[in-house]
Amino acid sequence: MISIADQVFEELERDILSGVYERDEILTEMKLSEQLHVSRTPIREALRRLEQEHIIEPTSKGMKVVGINREDISDICEIRLRLEGLAARWAAERANEAGIRSLRETLDLQEFYTQKQDPDSIKNADSQFHQTIYALCGSHSMQDTLEPLHRKLLKYRRVSVSTQSRAQKSLDEHRAIYEAIAAHDGEKAEKLTIAHVQNARDSILKRVIMQ
Amino acid sequence: MISIADQVFEELERDILSGVYERDEILTEMKLSEQLHVSRTPIREALRRLEQEHIIEPTSKGMKVVGINREDISDICEIRLRLEGLAARWAAERANEAGIRSLRETLDLQEFYTQKQDPDSIKNADSQFHQTIYALCGSHSMQDTLEPLHRKLLKYRRVSVSTQSRAQKSLDEHRAIYEAIAAHDGEKAEKLTIAHVQNARDSILKRVIMQ
DNA sequence: GTTTGCTTTTATGCATACAAAAAACCGGGA
DNA sequence: TCCCGGTTTTTTGTATGCATAAAAGCAAAC
Numbered sequence: 001m002i003s004i005a006d007q008v009f010e011e012l013e014r015d016i017l018s019g020v021y022e023r024d025e026i027l028t029e030m031k032l033s034e035q036l037h038v039s040r041t042p043i044r045e046a047l048r049r050l051e052q053e054h055i056i057e058p059t060s061k062g063m064k065v066v067g068i069n070r071e072d073i074s075d076i077c078e079i080r081l082r083l084e085g086l087a088a089r090w091a092a093e094r095a096n097e098a099g100i101r102s103l104r105e106t107l108d109l110q111e112f113y114t115q116k117q118d119p120d121s122i123k124n125a126d127s128q129f130h131q132t133i134y135a136l137c138g139s140h141s142m143q144d145t146l147e148p149l150h151r152k153l154l155k156y157r158r159v160s161v162s163t164q165s166r167a168q169k170s171l172d173e174h175r176a177i178y179e180a181i182a183a184h185d186g187e188k189a190e191k192l193t194i195a196h197v198q199n200a201r202d203s204i205l206k207r208v209i210m211q
Numbered sequence: 212m213i214s215i216a217d218q219v220f221e222e223l224e225r226d227i228l229s230g231v232y233e234r235d236e237i238l239t240e241m242k243l244s245e246q247l248h249v250s251r252t253p254i255r256e257a258l259r260r261l262e263q264e265h266i267i268e269p270t271s272k273g274m275k276v277v278g279i280n281r282e283d284i285s286d287i288c289e290i291r292l293r294l295e296g297l298a299a300r301w302a303a304e305r306a307n308e309a310g311i312r313s314l315r316e317t318l319d320l321q322e323f324y325t326q327k328q329d330p331d332s333i334k335n336a337d338s339q340f341h342q343t344i345y346a347l348c349g350s351h352s353m354q355d356t357l358e359p360l361h362r363k364l365l366k367y368r369r370v371s372v373s374t375q376s377r378a379q380k381s382l383d384e385h386r387a388i389y390e391a392i393a394a395h396d397g398e399k400a401e402k403l404t405i406a407h408v409q410n411a412r413d414s415i416l417k418r419v420i421m422q
Numbered sequence: 423g424t425t426t427g428c429t430t431t432t433a434t435g436c437a438t439a440c441a442a443a444a445a446a447c448c449g450g451g452a
Numbered sequence: 453t454c455c456c457g458g459t460t461t462t463t464t465g466t467a468t469g470c471a472t473a474a475a476a477g478c479a480a481a482c
Contacts, residue, residue: 001443003465028433039467044434048256049263054351060474062433075301075350082293090286139286140265141363145356152352212473214435239463250437255464271444273463 005042008032009049016055017154021065028062053148068152070208076149077201081194083146084130088177088193089186090137099136100182106132107178114171119162126161127154129174133181133193153204160203173199216253219243220260227266229366232276239273264359279363281419287360288412292405294357295341299388299404300397301348310347311393317343318389325382330373337372338365340385344392344404364415371414384410 012032015021029040029047036043047063050056056063068076095103110125130150134143161167173196180189223243226232240251240258247254258274261267267274279287306314321336341361345354372378384407391400 005465030433040434041466041468045256045259048259052260052263052355054355058434060433072350072352076352078297079294079352079356082297083290086289086293139283141283141287141290141360144263144265145290145360149352149356216435241463251464252436252438269464271463 003042004038005045008036008038008042009046011036012046012050013053013055013151014154016050016065016067017152018158019067019155023065023067025065026059026062027056027065031062053152055152073153073156073208074205076152077197077204080146080149081197081201083142084133084197085190085194087133087137087139087142087146088181089190090139090142091133092181092184092186092189094138095136095181095184099132103129103132103136103178103181107174110171110174114167117164117167119158119167122161122167123154123158126157126170126174129178133177136181156204156208157200159207160200166203169199170196214253215249216256219247219249219253220257222247223257223261224264224266224362225365227261227276227278228363229369230278234276234278236276237270237273238267238276242273264363266363284364284367284419285416287363288408288415291357291360292408292412294353295344295408296401296405298344298348298350298353298357299392300401301350301353302344303392303395303397303400305349306347306392306395310343314340314343314347314389314392318385321382321385325378328375328378330369330378333372333378334365334369337368337381337385340389344388347392367415367419368411370418371411377414380410381407 012021012027021027027047029043032043032047033040047056051058051063055066055068057066058064091099091103106125106128110122110129113121113125127150131147134146134150137143161170173192177189177192177196180192223232223238232238238258240254243254243258244251258267262269262274266277266279268277269275302310302314317336317339321333321340324332324336338361342358345357345361348354372381384403388400388403388407391403
């Protein structure tokens with residue numbers, strides 16, 4: 001069962017990172033409590049988690065929306081560049097057949113939506129592919145590290161896959177990574193993933209500049 | 212002002228990672244509330260953070276202490292190996308004079324305690340050196356990523372620096388890293404830090420095996 | 423007109439009350 | 453003796469109350 005606090009967290013995180021709440025906007029427990037029709041307790045809990053992720057920060061008037069800026073994105077990409085390859089390697093070395101099958105399923109999903117050219121669903125499937133790798137890599141520390149970073153790129157990944165060429169390329173790269181993991185070829189999975197994250201970074205940063 | 216919830220979190224994290232609470236022990240909000248003489252609210256908040264770090268996990272009877280195992284340590288070292296160098300590089304490139312001075316101060320502290328051969332204080336100064344670099348690297352994402360990983364090694368770092376030779380070597384390595392950062396030589400800072408983390412890993416893992 | 427000091431408002435931190443879900447317990451019947 | 457039914461206990465999730473700290477507002481004095 002997913003608690004109200006979790007739901008509030010997910011909703012607020014999504015809305016902050018996607019721009020529903022804009023930078024410097026003040027969020028107070030009381031106001032959110034009224035808006036979302038829940039008591040302050042689960043709101044507090046959600047705000048605390050957002051504060052730990054540094055996408056809001058406390059002020060005397062309430063929590064100020066910070067979100068992420070261009071430097072954050074660049075830094076996050078740089079960090080992912082150093083870790084995602086290792087995560088894929090571990091997934092290749094450690095995942096069992098059931099895990100590989102579930103990775104396959106996210107790939108099929110992404111293929112389907114890429115053909116339908118549905119950017120929002122593509123973005124979700126794309127995310128799910130990466131998050132499944134985090135889950136399969138067999139390290140909570142790795143998963144805990146990469147997941148929040150990945151979520152922070154949400155909005156920009158959406159923009160990135162909204163061009164058909166990038167969406168298709170991303171799918172192809174995922175397919176190759178999947179094959180390497182399914183073959184338990186850690187070396188190859190790592191190399192392919194690094195190249196993939198590099199491409200994703202270039203695609204994201206190119207579009208961020210344009211804004 | 213540091214809140215009660217924060218204090219409870221720090222105390223519980225320390226006690227779990229240093230073995231005061233042992234693996235599989237059950238922690239309930241009510242019991243902790245009585246033991247620590249605070250209400251359930253700040254206890255809950257602390258437990259949530261510990262749960263997010265995966266050092267406790269929910270069961271129907273309460274939160275079960277998980278702590279970290281040998282594989283976790285190895286994985287964390289591997290992750291640090293890929294990130295700490297980058298953090299040092301960024302610190303070298305981005306830190307201002309005040310920041311470099313504060314790094315210098317932690318180094319002096321470590322030197323003092325190393326001469327006094329006080330393992331617990333050495334460990335703290337050693338930690339502080341790394342955490343200062345995280346703070347100076349100018350990236351919240353990097354800081355948020357490395358700090359929890361670093362804290363998880365607490366107990367093992369303590370063991371590691373309790374031999375005088377390792378303590379001295381660590382100090383020398385820190386000094387070299389400091390010089391590189393102070394000279395804004397990112398390349399060198401990164402290279403030296405990677406070597407340092409490698410040594411720290413070897414030192415930690417050697418002792419973990421012996422347990 | 424400005425400043426100082428008091429009052430009011432606002433927002434959070436902690437305590438506590440209540441409800442629901444799940445596990446443990448217990449007693450009677452086969 | 454073992455199992456099955458309902459009851460009690462345990463534990464958490466959420467709501468709410470209360471205290472405190474800080475900011476804003478306000479009025480009187482200079």
